[in-house]
Amino acid sequence: MKQFIKRYLGPALVLCGTAFMAIGVWADELEVILAKAVRICLECIGIG
Amino acid sequence: MDKKTKKQQHVRLGIQALWALVSNSYLLGFVQGKIYQGPLKRLCLPGLNCYSCPGALGSCPIGAFQAVIGGREHRFPFFVAGFLIFLGALTGRFVCGFLCPFGLIQELLHKIPFFKKIGTFRGDKLLRKLKYVIFAVFVVLLPLFAVDLIGQGPPWFCKLLCPAGTLEGGVPLVLLGEGLRGAIGWLYAWKNALLIALLLLSILIYRPFCKYLCPLGAVYSLFNGIAVLRHRVDESKCVGCGACAKACPMQVDPRRRPNDAECIRCGICRSICPTDAIEWTHCLKK
Incomplete structure (x- = not known):
């Protein structure tokens, strides 16, 4: 069982990650990221 | 180190440098003191690469994660989490070794000769768990619960700790922008002090930020044992x-x-x- 998990958990999670990314795109998450990323992040640079 | 190992390491450093250049190739930003605002910014870069770096073409996954989870609706960041799971499950911490610009800077600094380099020390193993605590507290819990009046959680990791943000975004933008220079205060001083301490420590210790503090490395490390x-x-x-x-x-x-x-x-x-x-x-x- 342990061997089976070690063998197939990686590929299963790759698929799971792909599905999550698809859900994120469908839920317009990329627009939230874009809105944050195109403005200078004052917190990130130590001013905000 | 023998010739074969040296050559292999030079190739790896070359890949790291090339990737750092490609992913930060909006050169106009460095001239004008502005950041790239094109459509590529929707996408995450694999390594710790501040999206307020004037040259950055993509987003930092840790910054993007906090932006979504700390938003007014506190949504689960499906895209960023999926991106991290995908890369982690595919390659483990390969990104740390090959595609992280801040890792590259620490590695180059470690090449500076010093009479005694520190490999390990008492408490080293325990200290390496700190990066998981930083991910849980500064990237997930604080943006969720330490919110402002309208319910938005600031990107606490970026705000208080991230040295990549200071080096890649803070320093160039403040140098290039007069307006920003007038706005700097204690936070900027703290973040610069932290950055300088980490850069100096990098001469003594191999990648101290990656070993002890990096939340992105913490996420990727969870997949090392089961990665494809x-x-x-x-x-x-x-x-x-x-x-x-x-x-x-x-x-x-x-x-x-x-x-x-x-x-x-x-x-x-x-x-x-x-x-x-x-x-x-x-x-x-x-």
């Missing part, structure tokens, strides 16, 4: 000389744990092995 791309030690070839463990800059013993959470897949162990007992493999190979 992994290391394998051929027991029939291994002569137990210990050269791999001695050479590992992350203090991993590949004979015992070839896919340890701390392994950044730099490949020194593979190229230094006198019998070529350590090899790349994938999880489906018997």
Whole structure:
């Protein structure tokens, strides 16, 4: 069982990650990221 | 280090440098003191690369994660989480070793000769758990619960800790923008002090930020043991000389744990092995 998990958990999670990314795109998450990323992040640079 | 290992490491550093240049190639930003605002910014870069770096073409995954989870609706960041799971499950910490600009800077600084380099020390192992605490507290919990009046959680990791943001975004933008220069205060001083301390420490210790503080490395490290791309030690070839463990800059013993959470897949162990007992493999190979 342990061997089976070690063998197939990686590929299963790759698929799971792909599905999550698809859900994120469908839920317009990329627009939230874009809105944050195109403005200078004052917190990130130590001013905000 | 023998010739073969040196050559392999030069190739790796070359890939890191090339990737850092490509992903930060909006050169106009460095001239004008502005950041790239095009459509590529929707996408995450694999390594710790501040999206307020004037040259950055993509987003930082840790910054993007906090932006979504800390938004007014506190949504689960499906895209960023999926991106991290995808890359982690595919390659483990390969990104740390090959595609992280801040890792590259620390590595280059570690090449500066100093009379005594520090490999490990008392409390080293425990301190390496700190990056998981930083991910949980500064990237997840604080943006969720420490919110402002309208319910938005600031990107606490970026705000208080991230040295990549200071180096790649803070320093160039403040140097180039008069308006920003007038706005700097204690936070900017704190972040610069932290950055300088980490850069100086990098001369003594190999990648101190990656070892002890990086939340992105913490996430990728969770997948090292089960990733599709992994290391394998051929027991029939291994002569137990210990050269791999001695050479590992992350203090991993590949004979015992070839896919340890701390392994950044730099490949020194593979190229230094006198019998070529350590090899790349994938999880489906018997």
